Amino acid sequence: xxxxxxxxxxxxxxxxxxxxDMYKDAPYKWAMVIDLDACTGCNACTTACYAExxxxxxxxxxxxxxxxxxxxxxxxxxxxxTEHTQEFPxxxxxxxxxxxxxxxAAPCEIVCPVGATHHTPDGLNSQVYNRCIGSRYCSANCPxxxxxxxxxxxxxxAWASPLEQQLNPDVTVRSKGVMxxxxxxxQRLTEAKNxxxxxxxxxxxxxxxxxxxQACPTSAIHFGNLADPTSTVARMWMAxxxxxxxxxxxxxxxxxxxxxxxxxxxxxxxxxxLEELRTFPSVVYLERIRSSxx
Amino acid sequence: MSNPHDETEIAAEPRxxxxxxxxxxxxxxxxxxxxxxxxxxxxxxxFWVIFFGSLGLFLWGVYCEIYQYNxxxxxxxxxxxxxxxxYIATFIFWIGMSHSGTLLSAIxxxxxxxxxxxxxxxxxxxxxxxxxxAGLFVLVHLGRVWQFYYVVAYPSERWTWPNFSSPLVWDAxxxxxxxxxxxxxxxxxxxxxxxxCRDKATGIRRLFYRAMSVGxxxxxxxxxxxxxxxxxxACLLIPLAVSVHSIVATDFxxxxxxxxxxxxxxxxxxxxxxxxxxxxIITLFIILRYTFRFEQYMTIPILEKLCKLTFAxxxxxxxxxxxxxxxxxxxxxxxxxxxxxxxxTGTYAGWWWAMNILGSIVPFTxxxxxxxxxxxxxxxVSLLLNLGMWIERFMIISPTFAHGYYPWTxxxxxxxxxxxxxxxxxxxxxxxxxxxxxxxxxxxxxxxxVKEMVYHRRAPKKHRAAHAQPVGQAQPDPS
Numbered sequence: 001x002x003x004x005x006x007x008x009x010x011x012x013x014x015x016x017x018x019x020x021d022m023y024k025d026a027p028y029k030w031a032m033v034i035d036l037d038a039c040t041g042c043n044a045c046t047t048a049c050y051a052e053x054x055x056x057x058x059x060x061x062x063x064x065x066x067x068x069x070x071x072x073x074x075x076x077x078x079x080x081x082t083e084h085t086q087e088f089p090x091x092x093x094x095x096x097x098x099x100x101x102x103x104x105a106a107p108c109e110i111v112c113p114v115g116a117t118h119h120t121p122d123g124l125n126s127q128v129y130n131r132c133i134g135s136r137y138c139s140a141n142c143p144x145x146x147x148x149x150x151x152x153x154x155x156x157x158a159w160a161s162p163l164e165q166q167l168n169p170d171v172t173v174r175s176k177g178v179m180x181x182x183x184x185x186x187q188r189l190t191e192a193k194n195x196x197x198x199x200x201x202x203x204x205x206x207x208x209x210x211x212x213x214q215a216c217p218t219s220a221i222h223f224g225n226l227a228d229p230t231s232t233v234a235r236m237w238m239a240x241x242x243x244x245x246x247x248x249x250x251x252x253x254x255x256x257x258x259x260x261x262x263x264x265x266x267x268x269x270x271x272x273x274l275e276e277l278r279t280f281p282s283v284v285y286l287e288r289i290r291s292s293x294x
Numbered sequence: 295m296s297n298p299h300d301e302t303e304i305a306a307e308p309r310x311x312x313x314x315x316x317x318x319x320x321x322x323x324x325x326x327x328x329x330x331x332x333x334x335x336x337x338x339x340x341f342w343v344i345f346f347g348s349l350g351l352f353l354w355g356v357y358c359e360i361y362q363y364n365x366x367x368x369x370x371x372x373x374x375x376x377x378x379x380x381y382i383a384t385f386i387f388w389i390g391m392s393h394s395g396t397l398l399s400a401i402x403x404x405x406x407x408x409x410x411x412x413x414x415x416x417x418x419x420x421x422x423x424x425x426x427x428a429g430l431f432v433l434v435h436l437g438r439v440w441q442f443y444y445v446v447a448y449p450s451e452r453w454t455w456p457n458f459s460s461p462l463v464w465d466a467x468x469x470x471x472x473x474x475x476x477x478x479x480x481x482x483x484x485x486x487x488x489x490x491c492r493d494k495a496t497g498i499r500r501l502f503y504r505a506m507s508v509g510x511x512x513x514x515x516x517x518x519x520x521x522x523x524x525x526x527x528a529c530l531l532i533p534l535a536v537s538v539h540s541i542v543a544t545d546f547x548x549x550x551x552x553x554x555x556x557x558x559x560x561x562x563x564x565x566x567x568x569x570x571x572x573x574x575i576i577t578l579f580i581i582l583r584y585t586f587r588f589e590q591y592m593t594i595p596i597l598e599k600l601c602k603l604t605f606a607x608x609x610x611x612x613x614x615x616x617x618x619x620x621x622x623x624x625x626x627x628x629x630x631x632x633x634x635x636x637x638x639t640g641t642y643a644g645w646w647w648a649m650n651i652l653g654s655i656v657p658f659t660x661x662x663x664x665x666x667x668x669x670x671x672x673x674x675v676s677l678l679l680n681l682g683m684w685i686e687r688f689m690i691i692s693p694t695f696a697h698g699y700y701p702w703t704x705x706x707x708x709x710x711x712x713x714x715x716x717x718x719x720x721x722x723x724x725x726x727x728x729x730x731x732x733x734x735x736x737x738x739x740x741x742x743x744v745k746e747m748v749y750h751r752r753a754p755k756k757h758r759a760a761h762a763q764p765v766g767q768a769q770p771d772p773s
Contacts, residue, residue: 066373066705075702098702107550113462114444115454131454133444134367134437136377137462141549143699145375149437151368176366177437274699277550 020104020245020280022119027202028193029123029244029282030184031226032213033236033270034097036288038220039074041095046072048215049099052185054171056158062151069148071182072099072212094288097212097221100125100146100182101273101281104245108138108147116179123226123282124184134177143274147181150174184223185210205231226282240270242284247275316409316595317744319751326591326744330487330737331494333586341585341730348726355720358713359434367437371711375703376695380710381435382545383687384718387570388428388725389469389542390563390683394571395421396476396535399483400528408750409599411743412591416582416733417575418480423728424574425473427721432466434717446470461544468538475534479527485510486520487737539567546690552629553637553694558618565611569653570683572604576676578729580669582738591739594667601666608657608679615654629699636697637689641706649689652682 023029049055049072056069076093106125108117116131117138139147153176159167167173170187174180192208205224213221224233226244237244241251251268269287272280362369372379395417402410410417433439445456445466456463489510492503510516540560547559556562579600583592622630637646656678659665666672696705732738 062368065368065371066376066708067368068374077702096702110457110459111461111549112457113460113466115457115460131444132438133441134439135435135445135462136437137460137545137549139374139377140695141551143550145698145700145703148374149372149377150366151372152366177439179437277699 022104023121023123026121026123027225027227028121028189029226030102030189031123031224031233031237031244031282031284032184032210033222033233033240033284033286035220035222035286036094036096037286038218039095039097040218040220041074041076041093042217043074044215044217045097045212045221046070046074048211049182051166052168052171052211053183054167054173056154058152058154058158067151069150069154069180071146071148071180072097073146074098096285098144098146098273099212099283100184101144101279101283102182102184104280104282105278107141107143107277107279111137111141113137122189124186124189125181126186127179127181127183129172129174129178129180132178134179136179138179143277143279147179149179150176152176202228237270237284240268240284240286242270242272244282245280247278247280249275315593315751316599317412317593317747317751318590319748321590321744321748323745326741326748327490327494329587329590330739330741330744331491333588333738334491334734334736337585337734338587340581341734344581344585344726345730345734348723348730351719351723352727353720353723355717355723358716358720362434362713362717363439370713370717372714373708375698375705376692376708378435378691378695380688380691380714380718381431383691384684384721385428385431385435386542386563386687386690387684388424388431388721389539390567390570390687391424391574392421392428392472392476392571393535393539393564393567394575395419395424396531397568397571398575399479400531400535403525403528404532408747409596411747412588412593412739413575413579413596413600414743415480415484415740416578416729416738417571418476418483419729419732419736419738420571420574420578421476422473422480423725423732425469425476426728427725429469429473430721430724432469461541461548464541465545468534468541472531472534472538475527475531479524479531481506482520482527483524483740484736486512486742487740490741491737536564539564551694551698552627553622553633553697554690555627555630556618556621558614558621562611562614562618565607565614566683566686569604569607569611570680572600572607573676573679573683576600576604576672577680580673580676582733583669586733586738588739591744594669597669597672598663598666601660601672604676604679605657605660608653608660612654612657615650633694633697637693640693640697641708642689642693642696645685646689646693649682649685652678653686656682 049070050057053071055071058068062068075096075098077096078093102123102125104119104123106117106119109119109125112118113135114131114133116128116133118126118128120126134149136149139145139149155173155175168187170191188208188210189203192203196203196207203225205228209223210221213223222233222236224231226234226237228234229238241249243249269289270284271287272284275281370379370381395414398410398417399414399421402414433442436442444454445463447456447458447463447467456466485507488503488507489512492500492507495503540563543559543563546554547556549555576597579592579597582588619634622634625631637643656675659671659675665675692708696708698704
């Protein structure tokens, strides 16, 4: 590997600007559907994520200082004034599980100076810990703020012996100074893909799920392969008429053009968060229709 | 050398209005040498006060940095979403400071503004040291600083290149080339003066200056080559200076965050850079003038010109600042508009208004001649202007983090803690320490250019003296 070789193969080394549909023909495109109506805010997904991905528990002080490492967080929102008027404010809360949206045109990818975060052919927004230098530009440019930085050297402190025995051996323990985020449990995906490859097939729907989807007691989180039109997730995306690489969505355009909504359009409740930024996220949320008083 | 007849010749010219002179045209060459070389020996005691004060600040900053390095960036109270904090704000501030040195030494050199001659050397040194300080902030800010070289495009066996679409890579390249060029420019312009030092120095200092003056003999051929090379580097430096801060601006303009995603950022940053740089030059001008007894060279008329320049740039900055507000206010991006409203009314409202008042209203004091020529007043005003420009950078960074796109991450009342403040104070100490050391070791007033300036002041008088008779005569009657 000489300098000449490097310059001769320049075009291969160029980092491509992430675009939706960049890997259109790839066999996998991992995606999610989260039904906010089913979410009870029980935090089981968060706990499962901590256990699966070796997330350090930072403690109350650091949590309050905004240094928590929860890749998946349950956000609570209250209606206008509910927080103050209700005796038990949590009763009026509405929940939204938020994790890395695995954007197709991710804002974090183009700004990373060292290419530590980049797009995989599976449609994941991967993070290479060994390459990360901790400039935190990706987090600064993430509209969802779902990237978490290792402010301390957690492997030293977070798991006092013998707690380190419970760490997931398939997942790297991240050291001080690197950025991390939800990976859609990439270790599970890799394992499933390897298994499928040895058997000469593609991964079947439901063969692999993320830890959060597995732990959700109300099945609010659906995970699957969007490239497989028969998968649950792909069918849900289709039912909600959400297109991965489209903005604006044709259903919205249609709604604007044709004015009053037809009966069918009213039942469509799939949306992607901050879609207007054209990040093309891979997570569809289903709007909540249950009123908070019910 | 002094010519007592000059005064009478001037009086002979009827339309001559005596103006305060930039520099006394009667200074002898040897006197210039002596005065400047004395600055390398015995400055006023204030020098040591400033030097040791800044050394103390620097050591405090080093302590904070060691603590942060060993424990992790978390001790600086950075958090999600405030991932950058004051480090990047102060980084921009120092990059900005570096611009006016180039303005004085290169741009005004090309424009033949000769009042810059006594002051451009230290301004150029300011450029170099503030760039070095800015570079330090990049390192302080990185999570894994020991791998900072990943951003540099170097041939690697693993076929890994930096991500060329990232503005941080542009930054690293631009700052690297600007720093290299300005160090060369600073050193190169100093060679004739170092030769003077070499001729006057003894002992180990003589060895040092001999090595530094690279065999300068002052021959015609050397001067001719020197002039051409100096001009060439000056021409090279100007686009670099403009590009470096434009590129720092793209760190923000390229990102999509509300309040940052503005196309007017590059000129806005360059204007802000020149502005804070000019204000810093005024501050250092006053300090150097006193500590090194440069009253004869750094004269009040030069200070006045500097103030006028600062005022002009401050108005450019104000204009671009208002443009930014207007383009956000009348734009379609409701998030950016909200972020602007948040700046003006949210947690940081006091700072935001302080920035606007210090940056756009305080410079109007520079329109009064009594202010421009009043040294204590100018010291205060220049420090206030720089404070305003530092706040400007703070106001670019923090409100956007506090009030981004996603409401869940809106957070009120984030303030930097003692580690961040300590490192920032340490950076000021580091800069001042290096700058003061520079002025003690190298001639901070360009001797050969001051001589040129004095020479050019004399020349017109000689011209007048030769033609004194026709000017004094009455016009012949046309009839």
